[in-house]
Amino acid sequence: MQSSDLARVATIFRTAFNEMYRRRGFGPVVADQAVGAVIAETYRSLDPAHCLVVVAGDRVVGSGFLHVRGRTAGAGPITIDPAHQSSGYGLALMREICARADAAGVRSLRLIQDAFNEVSFCLYGRVGFVARETLVRGSFRSRPDVGTRGATRRATSADVASIVALERDAIGIERAKDHELLLRMGDTLLAGDRPLRGSLVRMVRGGVAVLGPAVSRDLDTMLDLVQAATRDLPMRTDTRLLLPASRPDLLGAMYDAGFEVHSLCTYMVRGEFTPFDGYYVPTLFPESG
């Protein structure tokens, strides 16, 4: 992918996702044309060698991203122009991404897909991905008036090594450069000290808060972090996150806080996978796992 491809990549990103949602009866998921370009540009700065476009003749018809982080990697987003879908381009792109991951020594390649998207589910299965977790995608309204729970603090770049160690132990991913990026783009909150018990990233854009990635060793720590990340937001801010379906205690606590489910996603892994230890809230940005 070259910088001259970004406008086309952004258009395909928006139309492919909106069309995929429309076909299944949902409203558009990508409202802003700029989103795809911002994501592509950010990933080009993190992983320039693994930002790919699909070319048919002299026309860009799709794009995909691989995020190698040592023995693990993430893949996505993957989009093919709706006018060129069902022609084998998506499969060819995923085969290329898997080949690059294998060549880089990746043992565990991970991605998140919308569970209602039967096309992408089959496509990923055909190149070796296995569904390992169901994620519950939803939102709740922030409430600044709830009492304070356990202590948390804001992370600085001096904390990145501890966050990386926590994620390595809990979810098997080591990704310092993603956490450095997230510190620049959002707020990272921490709970506990030596050992760190949890971390949570919050990004607020256009009046919407997105929580994650977040990792904690126990339920109370995750709830402390969620509450600390929302109590300074304006009342009733739309706050979005992905919750692991395998943690009914976390889901139950979030339902009590007003969490509404919008749809389900599947966490898929190609290669090695050890179930997560503790509580993990993954994100679609960055898609490094």
Ligand SMILES: CC(C)(COP(=O)(O)OP(=O)(O)OC[C@H]1O[C@@H](n2cnc3c(N)ncnc32)[C@H](O)[C@@H]1OP(=O)(O)O)[C@@H](O)C(=O)NCCC(=O)NCCS
């Ligand atoms: C997902 C996406 C990238 C696939 O791209 P594509 O170029 O259309 O995919 P391909 O043509 O290579 O492969 C699709 C395959 O799925 C198969 N397929 C589709 N629906 C299927 C079903 N219900 N059951 C089984 N197989 C199915 C097709 O038959 C095709 O296989 P074939 O070539 O052997 O016939 C594209 O649809 C897209 O951009 N979607 C919107 C964005 C998106 O959802 N991205 C994935 C995010 S996780």
